[in-house]
Amino acid sequence: MVNKEAAQVRLNPMNRRNGNEMNIPEFVSPKAAQIAQAFHRTFPDYHPTPLVGLPKLAAKLGIRQLLVKDESHRFGLNAFKVLGASYAMACYLCDRLKLPIEEADFAYLRSEEVKRQLGELTFVTATDGNHGRAVAWAAAQLGQRAVVYLPKGSASQRVEAIRQTGAHAHVINGSYDEAVRLSDQMARERGWQVIQDTAWEGYTDIPAWIMQGYTTMAAEAIQQIAEQFPEEAPTHLFLQAGVGSMAAAVLGHGVARNPSKYPFTIIVEPHAADCFYRSAAGDGRALPAMGDLRTIMAGLACGEPSPLAWEILRDYADAFASCPDSVAADGMRSLGLPVGDDQPIVSGESGAVGVGLLAALMQQEEWEDFRKTAKLDETSVVLCFSTEGDTDRESYERIVRHDAKIKGKA
Ligand SMILES: Cc1ncc(COP(=O)(O)O)c(C=O)c1O
Structure with missing residues (x-):
């Protein structure tokens, strides 16, 4: 029986880390990312979104550093898309x-x-x-x-x-x-x-360009880490997935840049739409998630993996996680109501679930074996992408302010 109240995590049996041949498409290569970023720079309001270090939250969770890319500042649109x-x-x-x-x-x-x-x-x-x-x-x-x-x-x-x-x-x-x-x-x-932003048979050019566009976010993060956190190269990457284009673009770009050394990567989904988590237990084919896909993580409520994304995530993700909505809500509160003098980050449901999962994995006893396997410990530097701000303000207020008051966090 699946416990609907707890996160589930599955190691990826198809992972080809350390495999001999690389199988990363050209549209997420360093060259492709350079072209996309050069185009984005021609927009009048372009500037890289902040990369924020949260050392106090990291210490509380028992890791060395937590880096969060805050996409609520993207072109004034409150999301990376x-x-x-x-x-x-x-x-x-x-x-x-x-x-x-x-x-x-x-x-x-x-x-x-x-x-x-x-x-x-x-x-x-x-x-x-x-x-x-x-x-x-x-x-x-x-x-x-x-x-x-x-x-x-x-x-x-x-x-x-x-x-x-x-x-x-x-x-x-x-x-x-x-x-x-x-x-x-x-x-x-x-x-x-x-x-x-998803591909299907005969429709791949546009979703591939969309993924290429997302590599700007990954390329910015890599540049910012080199400038702001030169001693803190990420060891772990938490990437949330709807159709998987964002996660596959970021991971694929990271693998293409450094095939022999890229972070241990966990793909994070809501229980209600955990198509990648399900696919990872199958025979290599992408499987859909069934049901009405109801979750507070609206951006991740997609039941069918994009085939372009699946090929990358199947080959290079290290683990897949399926999370209840409470994990996203915890992540929103951790980022919105920070520890000590950490900077607050306004992160919406689909943006915060990675941080919520990290907190659960680090703080709950049942994850001890997984922490060992994934080498998630006091030496870890975790990178998360808060891909949206408060895109549903009413829900944000309810979860972060109201629920936090009840839980005694605010
Ligand atoms: C805020 C946010 N984060 C993450 C995602 C997931 O992106 P993808 O569907 O490419 O997996 C979405 C998708 O809409 C989103 O809106």
Whole structure:
């Protein structure tokens, strides 16, 4: 029987760490990341998001250092996702213009000249909120239109945030995966272009560009660690997964840069949508998660792994974890209500679950054997990506302020 109240962790039996041949796709290579980051730098508001050290929380958990990349500062959008959508749209426009992306910049792609050549385009996507807002924002920045489908139950703050960019946002009576299928169908009927962060048969260019766009976040972290924490190279990496594109982009980029020495990597999912955790116990094929995918981790409520992501995570992740919502809530409180003079980080449900899992693994006795296997101890430097801020403010307030008061933490 699975204990729904506790996290489950499974070592990855398919891991090919120390294997002879590398199997990392070109779109997350150091060269690809350099091209993506060079493009992102041409956006007027680009700056790297902060990388924050939390030494007091690290000491409390019994590790050497905890580093958290705070994506709530990304382009004022409160989540990392825009890195993927903006880069994929730029690559799509360049493809249509027959222009190498290395020769394009933000100002040119939004120019009248490009509009004259390509006309008005409509980009369509399905989303839990963050990716849709990213597509809507990037389309508006590039002077194009966007239509966004959201699954049933999407937070009204997230729907409004999409509408505020001028995009059309529709909440459907179905799940995320159904919204993905609807956007594909509408694109075929109306001649729109799908910008989806997951791949399927015959649809891989855009999700690969999205993953390439995410490597900017990984590349920034690597640069910031070298500058700010030169003595604290991460030994462990906690990466949360929805369809897995973010985790696979970050891990794949890390492996491509240093195949013989990359951190022990744990992929973290909600119980309700733990498709990678399930797939890791299978025969090598990606398996879906069943059920209604209900979790407070809206950004991770995806039941089907992206095949592009699965190939990387299957080969290089060290472990997969499936977590109840309480783990994400604990992570939000640990980051939002810091220990001592650590800097507070506003981290939403899908952003904080990695820190929540780290705390459970370090503080609960039942994880002693796993800690030994994973070498999680006082010498460890853990890197987590807080991929969103308070994208659902009402829920954030309830979990961090109200629940913390009840638990006597605030
Ligand atoms: C805040 C946040 N974190 C993480 C993820 C997971 O990314 P992926 O779906 O690429 O696994 C998402 C996806 O929407 C998200 O919104």
